[in-house]
Amino acid sequence: MHVIGDKSRLAFATSPYEDHDTSSALTVDIFVGGRTLTLRDNIAYVPGFTCAMEYAVRYYAKSIDWLLPDPAIDGMNLPEAHLYYYHNDRSRTCFDWGPTTDDISSFLIPYNDTIYLTYFLYSENPDHETNLPIIRGEKLHYLEFLSTIYRQWKLMQEYNTSIVGSQVIVEELIVPRSIDRHDSVVTPEESAEPRDGPESPNRPFDNG
Template identity: 35%
Template sequence: MFGDPYLVRHEGADIDALIAEHERTPERAEQMLRAGVADHDHVAVESLGALARLGRAPSDTVALLRSTLASAHGVFRVRTAQVLCELTGVEEYVSEVAAVLEGFGHWSERIDAAIALRALPITPRSLAALHRGMLDPEPLVRHHSGKGLLGLAGRQSEPTVDGEDQAAWRPAADELLGAFAERTAGIHGDQASLAVELGPADYAAPYHRVARVYLAGTRLSGVDRQHVPTLRNIGVYTTYPDRAPGYPNLRVTLEQLGFDGLPESVALDDKATAATMDAVAAALDFDFDVSRWCAAEILIGDRSRFALEIGPADPDGAQLRACTVWLDGRIVTPFDNVAYVPQFAHSLRLDVDRYRAGQLPDFAHWGPTTDDLSAELLPDGMLQYRLRSQIDGVGDREGAVRLSVGEIVAVLERAVDVFDA
């Protein structure tokens, strides 16, 4: 039904043959496609996507693919997420493709994910995954990850990450990622009333960013380089707990941010003001999210087994810090990898003490950062885990990995030392 087996293997399904078969015997064709999906055949998923574009796919195609995603791996996971993203418009499926590139599957699967990300919507996770892919030990993965970043940036040149000098990989990756630093830069709002002009993002130092505020046609004087977590909450500070986003409340917030020379009175539209503040928050969130998902300089442990990857500290406030938890070759903090350091470090210390006392505490009960992970370390050293999905209709992903108590304690102790430094 899919065409010549050799050509299907190398070029994908023969769509014309598929359509012809579906026209002749639609019930048989759909039955075979369902069997293919059940067998985790990525060609069957590609074929369903092709039929959907023509309006011929079964009505339950989305539900069918969602039901398989939790157990999907490799190319099948990539294709399933691709088709679901296309059919639903839900960008969360992009992270499913990114997870394959970030993971430890066969290098050909990581290449496939890198190629697929180039054709999907740009998200922080996709950019960070391609950046991470440029640090991959396999040259072809690095090459296609670089091409992915270039393609998403609208560039046609070839990446130069094929050398064996690992010290050169990260600067090359940083340079290509930097092409997106201007993506959210520019003026948000109306300078004649209220506007915030953002400078380029700095993915290596994400906590500060050039920002200028315009009020009633005048640029306010004050500090140009703002603290990003504070600036992104300008709307929260202005309206909390239930205040209108009018000028009197906004003025207090701007003064607290260090801006000077504010006029006594300005007529602002509440809806327009709220929209401007929301746009600024969304822009800052996008770029900060890129930074928090990128490969960090501090990696403690083995990502294929158990590791904590810790991002840079905030020089103006050490309470929040990116901390990505890896287990069994996958990110198990896929939705929230920003930890509240005082609580998070305290939880790690408690677990170290319990392990040293011969106890087996609930694994990774470390606060909101690990809320999506449920895991149990059995006496024989087998760690069984369940990773909850936040995508509607997609089930939980399960797995198991064998870890020693000594291995766990070593990672936790070193992480605490980093947080305490």
């Protein structure tokens, strides 16, 4: 397995493309705070997953909106903020990368001058619309987050070339629901690869 990141914080574990030489799908597991978020479905269609990650990297590298404090969640705790975004504002959605991540409700939440990646799994909370879901999260330095998803996207690009035999043609693939295609005009190659930032204290939370 190719592991990028720290599983106790944020990481991806991807099966070697050598094991999938005749297929355009492979396995990608996502870890946040030591927990696996892709228990229900870790099969990724390489071209689509690569494209979705590219749009995410473009957006996070270009915009600082996701880092700015949000007056709408003033006075809320993290589970309350997650549910506020779930019901009112999907623009801060984190993992929106096709069927592989469809079981995950996740947001990047600016909280106390830092960023938390929060999530709950639909499969673990089938009654989430009527009962409070178990929401978990991890405090991350923004450069740690950017560096991890950037390196995973670059790995998926390599896989796409090796398995499918061509580069992803972005305009022919579906844009993640939470990212506006017309606002994403800066390619990752036009930005310097983010370096790993200093680690922030490991402070996961769990309202379960």
